Amino acid sequence: MPELIPTPLLGAFDLLGVAVFALSGALVAAREKQTFVTMAFFALVTGVGGGTVRDLLIGIPAFWARDPWIAPVCLIVALLVWFTPTRWWERKVLDYTDAVGLTAYAVLGTAKAIAYGIAPVPAVLMGVITGTVGGVIRDVIAGRPSILMRPEMYVTAAFVSASGCAIGLYFDWPRVPVWIGATAAGLALRWAAIRWSLVLPPYSRNQ
Amino acid sequence: MPELIPTPLLGAFDLLGVAVFALSGALVAAREKQTFVTMAFFALVTGVGGGTVRDLLIGIPAFWARDPWIAPVCLIVALLVWFTPTRWWERKVLDYTDAVGLTAYAVLGTAKAIAYGIAPVPAVLMGVITGTVGGVIRDVIAGRPSILMRPEMYVTAAFVSASGCAIGLYFDWPRVPVWIGATAAGLALRWAAIRWSLVLPPYSRNQ
């Protein structure tokens, strides 16, 4: 058993990640004119995907197996989407909310991996993978081009959040500010990138 | 070690799920004009996919690692498909057999999760995920649109079977009838949905 990390806030982060990814999953199902059951399924799978892969990589049971809140949260999100018109949820809004899940999970994946004794560099990689898996699963099941290939610094934002978290914990700074700060840094970058279409230079040596 | 569930019937359910998903995987390979080795690989991966994800989520070794029957069954299925014309296996037939794997695995995933101490609601979710993963893997590898997005109550049927199983086991009804009844209920719904193109109302608030 590793050093236990404070459950309440980490649990809140997990729920936040679940809720925003669930929202993005439910919206994809709405765009595809699916039934409510399929919409709830998309909300669940997209919501728990990132955290599940994180837990499998660390080698612990999936976090939602014994949690009383995950399933209701996903169901509530699906109900919310079901009873509202999709124009309330513009594609841009979806990108902004997806960014919250991306960066919150990147921080959470990194923090949990470090708590279980993984070294900083692999922990950052686990954080980035954790943050991006939910969106990949959602896009793959729906047969859509993956959001990872979007130009506006998607993986970069996850990397900023994950490495910010690892650096802060390495220097033993107080955890809660580190988690919040690292999430905010990646989120600010991603939101700025969406808002002003900021891109890192793409590969351009193709001649 | 959890309470052991009777191996023979559960083993038979596992083999049934493996066999019908293997069949659907081999048929996709046949449609794509693949070689026999690729066809056998599709039969295997589609056949064991659902059960493998179930076992990983529960946190136990993959069920096919020590089983002497899984691989031969998949191979026999691949041989069967290889030596018969695909017109023997119409697309509709594939949908009907896929439904058997879907609902059998949904029940099996739920029952195994409950046997390992997972609470009923997450166990139902695990059952639904278990039932649908085989088809998703098959479709993703073949680059086809996922069967999950079909309108005829695919996820719904898995949900009926999984929750039927969880309700029956919760009230401590005899296991074997519960398993068979829950599989039959989901199967009847899915078959009826395919036969008469029944659909739940799709999301329609897009304006």
Next chain:
Amino acid sequence: MPELIPTPLLGAFDLLGVAVFALSGALVAAREKQTFVTMAFFALVTGVGGGTVRDLLIGIPAFWARDPWIAPVCLIVALLVWFTPTRWWERKVLDYTDAVGLTAYAVLGTAKAIAYGIAPVPAVLMGVITGTVGGVIRDVIAGRPSILMRPEMYVTAAFVSASGCAIGLYFDWPRVPVWIGATAAGLALRWAAIRWSLVLPPYSRNQ
């Protein structure tokens, strides 16, 4: 704890598999005109994907969680691709290098599974799955048709390497020659198949 297999050579095989799959992942990112961070991410995920699935199936922690070399190797590969024109890396070259990862991982997956007490036939299946997963993940994330569906004996080469390894270890032949020989056999077959467009007979009973 299973009988320990000699770490140095097996570690070298793991690094080789990681490096060539990382190369193929980075090249796909280059073709898609991604940023350097996304390219590094592709290199990592493609590089560690096969070995990670192998370790999850066996039920042990992911091999890269505590390894000091995996991440730097993937980063170096990504830098190499970033600073060179893609015409240095023709599509054919990518196919040839992908084949090295495919067969090395097929052997490694089989050998590690056998070392952990898995029976020969499931061990061969694990080897084939391990070898092919990296390429599937790369293609799925990039939204490309999977290399598995290519006609030139892709799965067949993995099967030759995996079963060669299992046969050699079953008869207790010296390990190092078995590993190298089994990799070389599958590699020769795959390279010959690419070079001369060799194919096994495809399924052709569709009438």
